[in-house]
Amino acid sequence: MGTIVEQIQGIPLNHYLIFCSVIFAIGVIGVLIRRNVIIIMMSIELMLNSVNLLLAAFSAYHGDASGQVFVFFIMALAAAEVAVGLAIVIMVYRNTKSIDIDSLNKLRW
Amino acid sequence: MxxxxxxxxxxxxxxxxxxxxxxxxxxxxxxxxxxxxxxxxxxxxxxxxxxxxxxxxxxxxxxxxxxxxxxxxxxxxxxEPMKSTIVKIMGTVAGMCLLVTFLGAFRVIEVNNEAITPHANIGLVKNLGQVLFKDFLLPFELSSILLLTAMVGAVLLAKKDTNKA
Structure with a gap:
C-alpha cells in the first residue's frame, strides 16, 4: 500500500483539478448537443462522477475523511436520481412514443 | 505517477x-x-x-x-433524434468556454500542491466506517429514507395506470 501512496504524491493537485474540469465540460457538452433523454442523463452522471473524483482527491490530499463521506452520499443520491429519472423517461415514452427531449415543449412559456 | x-x-x-x-x-x-x-x-x-x-x-x-x-x-x-449541426457547434463552443473559464479560475487561485497526508489510510473501509457512523450518523439514516422514497416513487411512476379511463 505504501507504493500507491507514493504514487499519488508525485501528482500535483492542480492536475486533478484540470482533469476533473475537462470531464465536467464533456458532460456539459453532452447535455447541450444530444436530444436523447437517456444520453442526457448519462452526461449528468458523468458530471456527478467528475465532482466525486475531485472531492475524493481533495480529501486524500488534505487528510480529511469528510470529503470521502460526501462522495458516498452523492453516490446514494445519484442512484435515487437515476431510478426516478428513468421511471419518468419510461412514462414519457409511453405517452409520446419518443424520447426526444424537444417533444417535451408544453411547459416552455 | x-x-x-x-x-x-x-x-x-x-x-x-x-x-x-x-x-x-x-x-x-x-x-x-x-x-x-x-x-x-x-x-x-x-x-x-x-x-x-x-x-x-x-x-x-x-x-x-x-x-x-x-x-x-x-x-x-x-x-435516434439528432440536433442540427449549428446547435451542435454552439453547444461544443459553450462547453469549451466553460472549460476555459474553469482553467482561468484555477490559474488565479492558489492550490496547495504538496500532498499533506498525516493519515494516508483514511480511505480504508475501517476508518471511513468509523467517521460515517460517528460524525455522519444522522445523514446516513436520512439517505436510507431518501432511497426508500425514491424506490417507491419510481415504482409508482413506472406502473401502468390500470384504473384510468
Whole structure:
C-alpha cells in the first residue's frame, strides 16, 4: 500500500483539478448537443462522477475523511436520481412514443 | 505517477466517445468503461471504499438500469433524434468556454500542491466506517429514507395506470 501512496504524491493537485474540469465540460457538452433523454442523463452522471473524483482527491490530499463521506452520499443520491429519472423517461415514452427531449415543449412559456 | 496520466487520458477519451457515439447502447458501454477508469483513479488515491462502492453502484446497478431501459424501449440508431449541426457547434463552443473559464479560475487561485497526508489510510473501509457512523450518523439514516422514497416513487411512476379511463 505504501507504493500507491507514493504514487499519488508525485501528482500535483492542480492536475486533478484540470482533469476533473475537462470531464465536467464533456458532460456539459453532452447535455447541450444530444436530444436523447437517456444520453442526457448519462452526461449528468458523468458530471456527478467528475465532482466525486475531485472531492475524493481533495480529501486524500488534505487528510480529511469528510470529503470521502460526501462522495458516498452523492453516490446514494445519484442512484435515487437515476431510478426516478428513468421511471419518468419510461412514462414519457409511453405517452409520446419518443424520447426526444424537444417533444417535451408544453411547459416552455 | 505516469499511471495517473495514462488513466486520465483513457477517461477523457471514453467520455468523449460516450457523448459522440450515435448508437445509444454503445454509448452506455463506453460510459461503463469510463466509470471503470474512475474506479482506477479511486484506487490510485488510496480510497478503497469509494473504489468498491463506485464499482458496485455505478458499474453494476446504474449501468444495468440504463441498459435495461434502453432495451425495454427498443431504441436503435434509426430512431435516434439528432440536433442540427449549428446547435451542435454552439453547444461544443459553450462547453469549451466553460472549460476555459474553469482553467482561468484555477490559474488565479492558489492550490496547495504538496500532498499533506498525516493519515494516508483514511480511505480504508475501517476508518471511513468509523467517521460515517460517528460524525455522519444522522445523514446516513436520512439517505436510507431518501432511497426508500425514491424506490417507491419510481415504482409508482413506472406502473401502468390500470384504473384510468
Amino acid at each position: 505516469s499511471i495517473f496520466y495514462f488513466v486520465a487520458f483513457l477517461s477523457i477519451f471514453f467520455a468523449l466517445m460516450t457523448i459522440f457515439t450515435k448508437n445509444p447502447v454503445h454509448s452506455v458501454l463506453y460510459l461503463v468503461i469510463t466509470f471503470f477508469t474512475f474506479t482506477v483513479h479511486y484506487i490510485l488515491l488510496n480510497a478503497q471504499f469509494l473504489a468498491v462502492v463506485n464499482f458496485i453502484v455505478y458499474m453494476g446497478a446504474i449501468m444495468v438500469l440504463f441498459l435495461f431501459v434502453l432495451m425495454l424501449l427498443n431504441l436503435n440508431k434509426d430512431t
